[in-house]
Amino acid sequence: MPETEFLSLQTDHIQILQQRYEQALKAHGYDSLLISSGAAPMRYGDDQSWQFQGYGPFLHWTGLAGQEHSWLLIRPGRTPLLWLYQPVDFWHANLELPDEPWQQAMEVRFSDSRGAPSMEKSGKLAVIGDPAGLADVLGEHNPAPLLAALDETRVHKTAYEIACLARANEIAVRGHRAARDAFLAGGSEFEISLAYQQATGQREAEAPYHSIIGVNEHAGTLHYQYYDTQAPERPRSLLIDAGVRFRGYCSDITRTTPAPGERRFAALVQGLEQLQNRLCEMVAPGVEYAAIHRKTHQGIAALLSAAGLVSGLDDEALVEQGVTRAFFPHGIGHFLGIQVHDVAGKLEPSPADAPFLRLTRTLEEGMVVTIEPGLYIISSLLDPVLNGPLGKHFDHEVIDDLRGCGGIRIEDNVVVTADGARNLTREMGG
Structure with missing residues (x-):
């Protein structure tokens, strides 16, 4: 498959996910959804973390495995908003995003903070991800009926x-x-x-x-x-x-x-x-x-x-x-x-x-x-x-x-x- 066709399919994929997620949010009474990418937990008694590959729904939208401390906001009728964690850090390299069409299907921002982004109030908010990383995040955490509905969005592949x-x-x-x-x-x-x-x-x-x-x-x-x-x-x-x-x-x-x-x-x-x-x-x-x-x-x-x-x-x-x-x-x-x-x-x-x-x-x-x-x-x-x-x-x-x-x-x-x-x-x- 030519790379141009492949990248075009990715933008179509994001549009399909927007429709599926909007339907799930409406059915369960939420106005917006914040998805955490998660982060690798530290090993007990050590200063090294476990290997990290990302939270499923975050990968479903972005494909960015290994991208920690990042967040994706889904709002019906609006462009998805993606915050990518990129600290000023001389110990590690930051992700370099290739210039691809999917970035025009999302609003991409960069943050040097590991915490959830500041957002304007947007009605009833659901937040999903590893509970260990959601402690201070406002919104309803991991509501089971919504999670089950979002799992269903992954059953039929685009x-x-x-x-x-x-x-x-x-x-x-x-x-x-x-x-x-x-x-x-x-x-x-x-x-x-x-x-x-x-x-x-x-x-x-x-x-x-x-x-x-x-x-x-x-x-x-x-x-x-x-x-x-x-x-x-x-x-x-x-x-x-x-x-x-x-x-x-x-x-x-x-x-x-x-x-x-x-x-x-x-x-x-x-x-x-x-x-x-x-x-x-x-x-x-x-x-x-x-x-x-x-x-x-x-x-x-x-x-x-x-x-x-x-x-x-x-x-x-x-x-x-x-x-x-x-x-x-x-x-x-x-x-x-x-x-x-x-x-x-x-x-x-x-x-x-x-x-x-x-x-x-x-x-x-x-x-x-x-x-x-x-x-x-x-x-x-x-x-x-x-x-x-x-x-x-x-x-x-x-x-x-x-x-x-x-x-x-x-x-x-x-x-x-x-x-x-x-x-x-x-x-x-x-």
């Missing part, structure tokens, strides 16, 4: 948001290729992380979440958080779950790579990828997201049988008796946007058969979701099944061998379109 998510996928795909190549060249988890960052041009502190990079058995820990600096003597598998933040918007992609010679594990990876492709094809308006999750368990059951891990139990029994949940314990995915696990996904609780499902809605045009089936050898979940009454149906020798590979997850980012879906990850060659 054309600009989808363009940002597509760009975030494009950049992340480059990183995933570099990570795969680093693994196949014998790199450690730490070296794979560096290869990913080099290819994406984004420090891990700026990424939307801490990259999950698991080699061998580490791939079986769903949110594995460490990086070994030494590669194992026998690399068998790589699972990398990593994304990129672009103008505030996140990609969230997972790929699994078998080492050369790991034929059994490679066959499982291929089988899960085929299942994942079918699940992505299910995405369409009117489809219950939970139905995709349930279809995943049916697919996992078929894959377990086809791979010879389980025998003597039909696919329906594998699902009903909880066998597939031992191999695939998490949900099929979530909303995606300016937060990796974007808001408003659960208007109702997760169903009993999918307690970790983060999205329980019926899909509609403009929603963006992840589709991420997995198949893992997790001892704490699987051993009770193997040692129980159903244990005789498992090939223990094969499963014990696969423990050294950890697990598989394959994740794409998918837009719900008017008549189906657009897979942003595959579109970018992922």
Whole structure:
């Protein structure tokens, strides 16, 4: 997409947000809304702060991740007013704004004060943000009904948001290729992380979440958080779950790579990828997201049988008796946007058969979701099944061998379109 078209979409996005927010304010009886960007809290007993990426609604309007102590005022029928914190400071650099059209859609001011700006009285004011930063700010803080309505403004993505998510996928795909190549060249988890960052041009502190990079058995820990600096003597598998933040918007992609010679594990990876492709094809308006999750368990059951891990139990029994949940314990995915696990996904609780499902809605045009089936050898979940009454149906020798590979997850980012879906990850060659 040409940069001029991209920037034009951003001004359209701001106009759409103005309309959506005006409707929400009117429906809940507010005359104006002040949004705090937030600020990084200080670590206890230290003079260093935690990493900061900004409050969701502030990013929704501005895309300025990392911009602390800033404020945005929304007033019906008037231009949004943005105060950006820029102190006179020889310790740190201030944000340099590029000259882009969105600045004509807002009134931008600069302030050297961390506190809320002085404003003319403008009726009933709502103020939203981290309560720790709102103590001295006049107005009604974080009214729950209004917050829920504002969350809904993020459910159906604008054309600009989808363009940002597509760009975030494009950049992340480059990183995933570099990570795969680093693994196949014998790199450690730490070296794979560096290869990913080099290819994406984004420090891990700026990424939307801490990259999950698991080699061998580490791939079986769903949110594995460490990086070994030494590669194992026998690399068998790589699972990398990593994304990129672009103008505030996140990609969230997972790929699994078998080492050369790991034929059994490679066959499982291929089988899960085929299942994942079918699940992505299910995405369409009117489809219950939970139905995709349930279809995943049916697919996992078929894959377990086809791979010879389980025998003597039909696919329906594998699902009903909880066998597939031992191999695939998490949900099929979530909303995606300016937060990796974007808001408003659960208007109702997760169903009993999918307690970790983060999205329980019926899909509609403009929603963006992840589709991420997995198949893992997790001892704490699987051993009770193997040692129980159903244990005789498992090939223990094969499963014990696969423990050294950890697990598989394959994740794409998918837009719900008017008549189906657009897979942003595959579109970018992922």
